[in-house]
Amino acid sequence: MCGIVGYTGNQSAAPLLLEGLKKLEYRGYDSAGIAVTEDHSIHISKVTGRIANLCEKTEDGRLTPGTTGIGHTRWATHGAPTEPNAHPHASNDGRFAVVHNGIIENYVELRQELTREGYRFESETDTEVIVHLVEMYYAGDFKKAVMKASNRLRGSYAMGIVCADEPERIFVVREASPLILGVGIGENYFASDVTAMVAYTRNVIYLEDGEFAELTPDFIRIYDCSGREISKPVSRITWDIQAAEKGGYEHFMLKEIMEQPRAAKATITPRIQGGEVVLEGLELDLTDIQKIMITACGSAYYAGCAGKYTIEKLCHLPVQTELASELRYSDPLVDEHTLLIVLSQSGETADTIAAMKECRSRGAKILAIVNVVGSTIAKLADCTLYTWAGPEIAVATTKGYTTQLLVLYLFALYVAKRRNTLEPGQYRRLIGELKGLPKLMQQALDMNPRIPRLAKKYHKAQSMFFIGRNTDYAVALEGALKMKEISYIHAESYAAGELKHGTIALIQEKQPVIALCCNPSVTDKTMSNIVEVKARGAEVLAVAERGNQKIVSLADDMIYVPKVDTLLAACVEIIPLQLLAYYVARENGCDIDKPKNLAKSVTVE
Numbered sequence: 001m002c003g004i005v006g007y008t009g010n011q012s013a014a015p016l017l018l019e020g021l022k023k024l025e026y027r028g029y030d031s032a033g034i035a036v037t038e039d040h041s042i043h044i045s046k047v048t049g050r051i052a053n054l055c056e057k058t059e060d061g062r063l064t065p066g067t068t069g070i071g072h073t074r075w076a077t078h079g080a081p082t083e084p085n086a087h088p089h090a091s092n093d094g095r096f097a098v099v100h101n102g103i104i105e106n107y108v109e110l111r112q113e114l115t116r117e118g119y120r121f122e123s124e125t126d127t128e129v130i131v132h133l134v135e136m137y138y139a140g141d142f143k144k145a146v147m148k149a150s151n152r153l154r155g156s157y158a159m160g161i162v163c164a165d166e167p168e169r170i171f172v173v174r175e176a177s178p179l180i181l182g183v184g185i186g187e188n189y190f191a192s193d194v195t196a197m198v199a200y201t202r203n204v205i206y207l208e209d210g211e212f213a214e215l216t217p218d219f220i221r222i223y224d225c226s227g228r229e230i231s232k233p234v235s236r237i238t239w240d241i242q243a244a245e246k247g248g249y250e251h252f253m254l255k256e257i258m259e260q261p262r263a264a265k266a267t268i269t270p271r272i273q274g275g276e277v278v279l280e281g282l283e284l285d286l287t288d289i290q291k292i293m294i295t296a297c298g299s300a301y302y303a304g305c306a307g308k309y310t311i312e313k314l315c316h317l318p319v320q321t322e323l324a325s326e327l328r329y330s331d332p333l334v335d336e337h338t339l340l341i342v343l344s345q346s347g348e349t350a351d352t353i354a355a356m357k358e359c360r361s362r363g364a365k366i367l368a369i370v371n372v373v374g375s376t377i378a379k380l381a382d383c384t385l386y387t388w389a390g391p392e393i394a395v396a397t398t399k400g401y402t403t404q405l406l407v408l409y410l411f412a413l414y415v416a417k418r419r420n421t422l423e424p425g426q427y428r429r430l431i432g433e434l435k436g437l438p439k440l441m442q443q444a445l446d447m448n449p450r451i452p453r454l455a456k457k458y459h460k461a462q463s464m465f466f467i468g469r470n471t472d473y474a475v476a477l478e479g480a481l482k483m484k485e486i487s488y489i490h491a492e493s494y495a496a497g498e499l500k501h502g503t504i505a506l507i508q509e510k511q512p513v514i515a516l517c518c519n520p521s522v523t524d525k526t527m528s529n530i531v532e533v534k535a536r537g538a539e540v541l542a543v544a545e546r547g548n549q550k551i552v553s554l555a556d557d558m559i560y561v562p563k564v565d566t567l568l569a570a571c572v573e574i575i576p577l578q579l580l581a582y583y584v585a586r587e588n589g590c591d592i593d594k595p596k597n598l599a600k601s602v603t604v605e
């Protein structure tokens with residue numbers, strides 16, 4: 001995910017910006033750049049690849065003199081990881097430069113408007129519209145131009161802007177993307193993450209959405225969205241630097257679990273326009289598709305298992321899910337009437353690539369749902385829809401999985417509309433529900449403060465069962481995998497109705513059973529299974545919608561989730577299970593971000 005930094009003071013800016021950018025490297029990026037003002041001009045230096053390349057290009061900053069500047073690490077979203085697409089972006093007159101985190105949702109309209117006005121675009125990015133807007137609105141007042149330009153933007157942004165006419169002044173603006181100001185003596189900083197500046201100052205101010213600030217070496221002024229100056233408290237950072245690199249979280253996994261509402265918003269929002277699902281990149285003729293096959297590995301496969309229910313129900317198309325490592329050897333029945341959907345966070349999983357190639361040789365059309373831009377799977381597919389989750393560092397996927405689900409939901413609605421398999425009222429209702437998912441995911445994070453305590457109760461278990469029916473079963477698969485891979489506790493997911501066909505023999509006194517009861521169409525049946533395991537001594541931790549009194553009276557412990565339409569529920573329901581796995585692993589002292597024997601990107605078959 002992108003990172004931004006800025007400095008204004010009496011020291012040489014470039015070396016400080018480079019150091020700050022190095023601290024943001026953990027977030028993942030594919031290009032970087034800095035802009036430094038000096039003598040009423042702006043020097044910009046950009047590279048693809050590592051910060052080390054930028055250090056080399058600028059001779060550790062010596063070639064870009066000046067005491068005020070901005071810097072950026074870019075993780076490609078709009079446009080490939082190339083030098084022209086790297087930030088900072090400059091205005092046509094060279095007077096302004098901008099760095100930006102986030103996504104400008106209305107950039108297409110703005111780009112058209114600015115092109116009509118005669119502005120020349122040098123990149124494919126959404127960001128570049130910002131700097132041209134500032135130039136367009138500039139009539140000698142930097143602050144006014146920034147305000148006017150910001151008012152035109154929709155989406156999420158944390159940005160820093162410098163102006164050649166006022167070489168010691170930086171404006172920063174925040175909307176739905178983190179932005180922190182660092183307060184120094186005779187110098188001031190900003191960054192998207194305290195990591196980038198905690199080595200220089202521990203006094204920080206957190207900007208809120210809609211606020212913007214003016215930084216010079218001598219002062220920081222903060223304004224509300226109407227331009228009125230406001231005062232904000234200065235907070236003191238007390239974390240050690242290593243913790244700060246994880247944004248204050250103890251582990252990347254917890255940070256990534258917490259990031260899910262934001263990742264969901266980034267994945268969904270640009271794809272719903274005027275009440276319609278818009279899937280830029282889905283350039284496939286779907287009219288003659290007779291079946292869909294979903295293939296992937298591990299959690300990505302489980303996302304496919306959950307998405308299958310939604311696609312079948314909404315699109316009236318048969319959906320088959322196959323593990324990629326099995327599909328490739330199975331002499332698959334696919335042809336030119338099959339759409340193969342491939343799910344992968346890394347885009348580099350060897351088994352998934354091999355299964356894709358096998359199906360392609362039989363004529364299948366291939367849609368990839370991938371997180372890493374420009375990865376092998378994205379390149380091999382006929383078309384790709386990206387999950388805008390940002391880089392995932394913890395080996396166990398969390399936001400990768402939920403954003404894959406979200407893209408499958410978007411896809412299902414998109415296809416249902418084209419196939420006329422959904423009443424317009426239903427379509428509108430589900431679009432509304434989909435837009436509300438980031439909020440519900442946040443609620444799922446907030447409404448279970450007892451999970452760490454439950455982890456203390458269950459962490460000594462030798463094994464756990466995760467049971468559920470229908471969509472709940474699909475979530476049980478992923479819940480059990482999360483538990484296994486990071487806590488090393490054996491966990492088995494089971495279709496609840498199958499217990500009595502064998503597995504119930506293993507239920508004994510105090511055996512933890514995690515029972516998923518979020519799908520109202522099958523809850524009563526799952527409750528019977530709860531009664532069966534309780535009768536054999538099991539300790540039941542039930543996951544259900546808040547207010548489900550019937551289950552409260554049966555279960556030993558409860559985890560709650562907000563009410564969501566069953567067809568879109570998996571991405572919310574999994575969240576407390578991720579937290580449970582995390583806290584159980586923490587109780588057991590496991591190496592959560594790097595579980596033993598596992599790798600983030602599995603490039604061997």
Ligand code: F6R
Pocket residue numbers: 297298299300301343344345346347348349352395396397398400481485600601602
């Ligand atoms: C589990 C996990 C793995 C991956 C699997 C596929 O937490 O992360 O099961 O889901 O290795 O990886 P990608 O999605 O990169 O193809």
